[in-house]
Amino acid sequence: MARPKESAAKSVVILGGGIGGIAAANRLRRRLGSQHRITIINRYPEFSFAASYLWVMSGQRKPSQITRPLAGLQRRGIELVIGSIDEIDPINRKVTVQGTEITGDHLIVSLGADYSTASIPGLDQAGMTFATLKGAEALGSSIAGFDRGKLVILTAAPLYRCPAAPYEAALLIDAMLRRKGVRGQVDIELHAAEPAPLALAGSNVSDAVKEILRQHSIDYYPSHQVASAETGRISFTDGETEKFDLLGYMPPIKPPSALSTSALAGSTGWIDVDPNSLLTQFPGVYAIGDNTNIPLKIAKPLPRAGVFAHSQALVVADNIASTIKGNSPTATFDGHGGCFLESDFHRASYASGNFYADPSPKVKTKPPSRRSHLAKVVFEYNVMRRWL
Template structure:
């Protein structure tokens, strides 16, 4: 979407009855989860359950950083974490004739650790001659010491090197504290500030109100068993971005689709066993891979074991057309599954 290779209808998925045989689909907004009563309240019904899987993702809260919502409303900032947001940001980049684009992470945790840096590569590719000649420059800002810190320093340093090779600036330990939309300036927690002409922001991520209503933690992020994805409630599981899964080194597992998909298969077996079906027990292994598009139909690939005893063991392989094609093939398989 951000690069213009896809349109919203190309990637939007609306599961059909054919793709979910034997499943009763209910389209509604979850208002409240009552764990004690074992019911889910929606905007149009109350649904009881014997087993519950919470997969409510993470919400965006631009009001969490003072001035950020104003900057978005004033069209001096954009975000790429929604379909409409990515399309609108692409249009803003297209209209920028000169100046500085800041790609800033407004808070952690956030979905897809590679996404902000991938966005910088994709924006650079979109700019073409405007970027190659230095008419527009791109800088990235993160509160972390390195990109993708959970993957380890070698991966982070390799990604910084990739950014440098593409002429993209990297500014670590920059916690966004405030945005002045009129002055087009970012202010950080360390007292420094940086100007921009266009801000491409990773908005602060928060637990959804529905997930928070379950009362499974004070923060709203749902703690789960690393192997089974079970929660503190006997018949409740949670998967994906709604969870907080603590790794052996004490850090949280990144929020990424590859993990959510693997967790879903584990939980499906766990739920079946809980309901009395004779199926094999499965455990989440913490292994997974993701891709970092560089904008030129090439992609780097990060692959590894996040459950390794002392720290995640992850390798970032250099960009290649092969990895880009792998990612496209995965996208096609996913869309085909749910559009059948």
């Protein structure tokens, strides 16, 4: 039987150098010959591992330990373009970066999500976010000097990146204060815009997280949507207010600005894709990760989380490589994924399952253990040491 004939040299252009983008680039480089070009376009010259921001906040990592120059990709035969994307033309698979046009035979759009802190008046001035590296470092410094009063963790909207992060932040802050010996002098409250922790994963997961919060004496207030904030006080849409001495928050998100004028944007502003192949409506154009809109059977979107961006990246990379090699693409994203929830410095819970299940996601959770914590450490190592 004759082997499929590999096509002439092709180019794959990846928009975004986050977890999904670098996973796709590495996979493609391993699967394709050197005659095929792989290019990553990213706004900034460095990659930072967002899953470890809370470890920076809690003093378990330094920013330099979770940051790498994207230039390291060039040693692997991956081209790098640094600059802001002005325009995306999915029909012609063309991207304009600061006036320069770049065209690919295949496009992978992995631009993530932009933060929309300004949509909540006063929030940026009232507190610090643990969702950015700079913010996590600043919040950690403030906690280091905090020894009494009320500390509030806030999710500013029901839709945000990494559903476990606010709950993980509260638990790690609890551990920080216990290590300092001042936990008894600090009240920790978690006010969430969503109705339950990790609600899309099901009531069994939500109940498990609520029980962990209870065990750590963290007061939890669900369905509490913030309207505005000022120094020392939060106002909620139900008319209630809450005073605080220190505020850490998860900001709302919005589609990346590069999508706003692109034909890729669907009715929600995010990119609609086939849930299994991650193909958009445009031939040869894929989208993965946070910038996608993938409705689940329960009419809610697939959560924005790095684990999904990573899995989707491998599926898309494998299918592009198969196509270039003259084979039929067969890889599919099946909706499986999981996330870690650090409960202290050495233990983590782990929730995983099938988010595409009908009629609702089927997810199970494992209680906090050292093994799950170490699994997250290993994943961090693989990203930081083997991909860049």
